[in-house]
Amino acid sequence: xxxxxxxxxxxxxxxxxxxxxxxxxxxxxxxxxxxxxxxxxxxxxxxxxxxxxxxxxxxxxxxxxxxxxxxxxxxxxxxxxxxxxxxxxxxxxxxxxxxxxxxxxxxxxxxxxxxxxxxxxxxxxxxxxxxxxxxxxxxxxxxxxxxxxxxxxxxxxxxxxxxxxxxxxxxxxxxxxxxxxxxxxxxxxxxxxxxxxxxxxxxxxxxxxxxxxxxxxxxxxxxxxxxxxxxxxxxxxxxxxxxxxxxxxxxxxxxxxxxxxxxxxxxxxxxxxxxxxxxxxxxxxxxxxxxxxxxxxxxxxxxxxxxxxxxxxxxxxxxxxxxxxxxxxxxxxxxxxxxxxxxxxxxxxxxxxxxxxxxxxxxxxxxxxxxxxxxxxxxxxxxxxxxxxxxxxxxxxxxxxxxxxxxxxxxxxxxxxxxxxxxxxxxxxxxxxxxxxxxxxxxxxxxxxxxx
Ligand SMILES: Nc1ncnc2c1ncn2[C@@H]1O[C@H](COP(=O)(O)OP(=O)(O)O)[C@@H](O)[C@H]1O
Ligand SMILES: [Mg+2]
Numbered sequence: 103x104x105x106x107x108x109x110x111x112x113x114x115x116x117x118x119x120x121x122x123x124x125x126x127x128x129x130x131x132x133x134x135x136x137x138x139x140x141x142x143x144x145x146x147x148x149x150x151x152x153x154x155x156x157x158x159x160x161x162x163x164x165x166x167x168x169x170x171x172x173x174x175x176x177x178x179x180x181x182x183x184x185x186x187x188x189x190x191x192x193x194x195x196x197x198x199x200x201x202x203x204x205x206x207x208x209x210x211x212x213x214x215x216x217x218x219x220x221x222x223x224x225x226x227x228x229x230x231x232x233x234x235x236x237x238x239x240x241x242x243x244x245x246x247x248x249x250x251x252x253x254x255x256x257x258x259x260x261x262x263x264x265x266x267x268x269x270x271x272x273x274x275x276x277x278x279x280x281x282x283x284x285x286x287x288x289x290x291x292x293x294x295x296x297x298x299x300x301x302x303x304x305x306x307x308x309x310x311x312x313x314x315x316x317x318x319x320x321x322x323x324x325x326x327x328x329x330x331x332x333x334x335x336x337x338x339x340x341x342x343x344x345x346x347x348x349x350x351x352x353x354x355x356x357x358x359x360x361x362x363x364x365x366x367x368x369x370x371x372x373x374x375x376x377x378x379x380x381x382x383x384x385x386x387x388x389x390x391x392x393x394x395x396x397x398x399x400x401x402x403x404x405x406x407x408x409x410x411x412x413x414x415x416x417x418x419x420x421x422x423x424x425x426x427x428x429x430x431x432x433x434x435x436x437x438x439x440x441x442x443x444x445x446x447x448x449x450x451x452x453x454x455x456x457x458x459x460x461x462x463x464x465x466x467x468x469x470x471x472x473x474x475x476x477x478x479x480x481x482x483x484x485x486x487x488x489x490x491x492x493x494x495x496x497x498x499x500x501x502x503x504x505x506x507x508x509x510x511x512x513x514x515x516x517x518x519x520x521x522x523x524x525x526x527x528x529x530x531x532x533x534x535x536x537x538x539x540x541x542x543x544x545x546x547x548x549x550x551x552x553x554x
Contacts, residue, residue, distance in 0.1 A: 104139055108195050112137050114170045115146045115191075127169040129162065134191075141220060142198040148189045156182040156189040166191070194218075199445040206247050206449035213247050213398075214432065218442040223434060227252055227319060230363060230393050231374040232386065234411040235400025240429035241376050242269045242325065244398060246449035248374075250457065252321035253277055259318040259463035261289060263355075264325040265333050272454045278462040283337040283355070286330065290358035292465040293322060293371060297362060300369035310368070319370040320463060322362060327377040328385045330355060342521070360389040380410045396436040400446075401426040496522055500530045501550065504540055510547020 104112060113119060115137035124130055131153045137146035148159065159166070160180040167178060170193070177194040184190070198220030212222040225231070225248055235241045253260035253276040260277035263286050264270030270279040280289040300317065313319040324330055334355035340348050363373045375394070379385030380402060391410075399411040401423065408423035409416050412435050416423070421441040423433050430446045503519050504511055517527045531548065534540045540548050 105195070108139060108144060111144055111170055111172065111193060111195070112139065115144065120169070123169050127165045129165050129169065132159065132189075141196065141200070142218060143192055143194040143196050146191045146193075147183055148191055150187050150189055154189075156180060159189050197445065204445060204447050206250075206447040206453065210447065211247055211251065212447065213244065213434070214430075214444040214446040216439075216442050217431075217445055218440075223439070223444045225396060225398070225434065225436070227258065227321065228367075228370075228372060229396040229436070230367070230372055231396050231398065232380075232391075232394040232411060233374065233376040233398045233400075234380040234386075234402060234407070235378065235423075235432070236403050236428075237378045238429060239378075239400035239402070239426075240432070240446060241378065241400055243430060243448060244400060244432055244446045245269075245323065245325075245374075245376060246454060247447055249273060249277070249321075249323060250449070250454075252319075252323070253457075253460060256315040257313040257318045259320045261293065261320060261322045261463060262325065263289070263323065263330060263334075265329045266326050269325050272451055274462075275455075275459040276457060276462070277460075278464065283334045284339060286334045286355045287337055287339055287353050287358075290355045290362075293320065293362055294358045296320070296465050297366055297369040297371050300371075301365065304368065311370075313370050316466075317370075318463065319372070321372050321374060322359075322366075323374045323376065324359065325376045327375045327387075328379040330359075331384055331387060346519075356387060360387060363390040363393040380407045382410060386410065396434070399423040399426075399433045399435070400431065401428045496520075496526055496530050497534060500527060501534055501539055504534075504548050505550040510543055510545065510549050512547060516548070 115134050117134050117136070120132075120134040124132055131151040133149045135147040135149065137144050150156070150159065163178055163180065166180075167174070172178065172193065179192040179194070181190050181192075182188075197217040199215035199217045204215065212224045214223050215221070216223055231248075233241050233245055249260060249262075252258055253273070260273065262270045262273055262277045262279045264279065264281055265283070265286070267281045270277075270281050273279060278289060280286045304311065336352050336354060338350050339353040340350050342348050359373065362371055366372060373390070373393075375386060375390055377385045382388055382391055397411050399408065399421075402408050402411065403424065405417055405422075405424050408421065412421040412423060412433060416435075419441065421433055421435065426433065426443060430448065432444045432446055433441055434444055435441075499520055500516055500522070503516055507515075513527060513531055516531070517524050520527060522530070531540070535542060538551060540550050542548055
């Protein structure tokens, strides 16, 4: 059903009306065919005489607009027709996304819908993404369908760095979330170690392998990146030295994130950077910007910001992100797409919270060679305590310390040496004593029972 505006336009595009007014509008020598109403607007062929080309008609758009009485904000596209001597006018009275219910659901998982072609727009995992746009433009909402994909399936794992503690909290049942500068440093350390491990075991000459539940693809999402640049730089971070003393050093999360951006791809560790401040240096680190392979740009404040996100040539080629409506309309530049605006699906917070839980990723320290862990093999396989055979378990760690001490050891010393909390050590000791792995002597010293 045409709207009132469309009905008026359809009337003025009829060849009878056009013929009557073409000359006085400087369009003599052109004649319309019958216009059609489609899901993206009105389409009409125009016959051109020898004086006209499609390009010339395009430059006469103002005359066409006047003849049709079309408002200035209505988009009119002119291209060469299907046959020589014809042009095709498309008057975008509707968005191709209008008919689609834009709520996200597991059955409709795309990022959004192309407003010109009506195509579903998807962004595959494995890209280094930049998601930018001013505050409230819809970055977090746009990221949700992608975060879903990145946290779904046994061979995918999601890590979220979010110092604002807003978006990360929605995902903490499905993702490893770091929301303090200390947690950010710790998780980036783990990721970097994991990355180097993976790169080391890569067979020579082979730069791809298949992620598995043991070694999943890890997508690392930094929300409000500018915040991380400032707050996760120069963080006082306690570290235990070889001599067992704790020292406070100043650390920054940035070098680790930069090396993940540079080298993570072959290790299946992909960095996504989100920011409301798309400027090189304070909003997007200098070393990370050149690694970006796909940009999702919601409304930004200035053409200069749009150029940072979409490329220096952006504006000249029609990528005008400073003119996008707010919220939820994006340009996606991946090297293949045109600058057609994408209407982003809406995935509500409640939908995220209701998603099934998954065990968040953490690096397996069993392979890291810490001395307390290498002692695992000393424990007889016949032991009846499952916890004590689990290489990652605190029980194993504590039992290892007791065995290696060679003399009765106190609970207090165990707390210091294991790095575990007092309460945890006390629980572990009780468990190990109950299961007969250790005994406590009269002085309170703990001894491993060699027969156990
Ligand atoms: N695709 C969308 N569809 C409908 N509403 C949206 C969409 N994206 C954002 N919004 C609205 O705008 C608000 C701000 O979006 P948000 O993603 O939090 O912005 P940003 O992260 O860019 O600051 C949301 O709470 C929501 O109400
Ligand atoms: Mg946000």
